[in-house]
Amino acid sequence: MKTWNDYKEYVKSVDSEAQKDIEEIENIASIVGTLIEKRNSLGLSQRELASMCGIPQSSVAKIESFKTIPNLDTLLKIMKPLGLKLTVSTV
Amino acid sequence: MKTWNDYKEYVKSVDSEAQKDIEEIENIASIVGTLIEKRNSLGLSQRELASMCGIPQSSVAKIESFKTIPNLDTLLKIMKPLGLKLTVSTV
C-alpha cells in the first residue's frame, strides 16, 4: 500500500516543477478537510448544510470529494453556516 | 456622494435577505484587497506577478478589479509568490 507521501516523492522525482503544484493541492485539501471535519462535528448532513448555504447537496458533495475546486464565493457560502472564516496572513 | 455604507443600508432596507450577501462581498473584497496591497508593497506589476504565478496578466487584472471571483486554486497561485497564505479559523 503506497502512501500519499510515496506518490508525492515519485511525482517530484519525475517532474521537478511539481513541488508547488503539490503544495497547492495540499493547501486545498487542508481547507476542504477542515470543512468536512467541521460539518461532521456539528452533526450536519450535506443536505442540511447545503440548504443553509442555498446551494444543492450535489455541489457540496463534489467539493468534499475533490471532484471540483470551489470558487471563492462558493467556499465562503459554505463556511458561513459552519462558523468558519477565511483569513489571509503572511507566511 | 453616497458611501458604500449608504448603499449597504439601502440594499438591506429593500431586501432583508441581503445581509449575508453583503458580508460575502465584503469578505471577498477584503481578501482581494490584501492581495493588491501586498503586490503594491512588493513593488510588483500585474505582469510580473502574473508571470510568477504562471497565469496571464489579464486574469490578475480581472480579479483585482472585481470583474471575476477567483477559484480557490487560482487564488492560491496568486498568493504563493506574494508570501501570503490562506487560513481557516473559527469565528
Add this chain to the structure above:
DNA sequence: ACTCACAATAGCATTTATGTTATCATAAAA
C-alpha cells in the same frame, strides 16, 4: 427483509472563470 438517511454520482443546461492575444488610455520618464 425493509426502511431510512446519507454521500456519491450521473446527465444535462447554464453560467462563469480561465487562457490567449491584443489593444486602449493613462501617466511617467526620456
Add this chain to the structure above:
DNA sequence: TTTTATGATAACATAAATGCTATTGTGAGT
C-alpha cells in the same frame, strides 16, 4: 514629443464550476 510601463479591457475559445433533478450504493437501524 515620443517612448515606456502599467492597469484595464476586448473578443474569442476552452475548461470548469454550478444548478437542477434524479438515482445509486452503502450502512445503520427497525
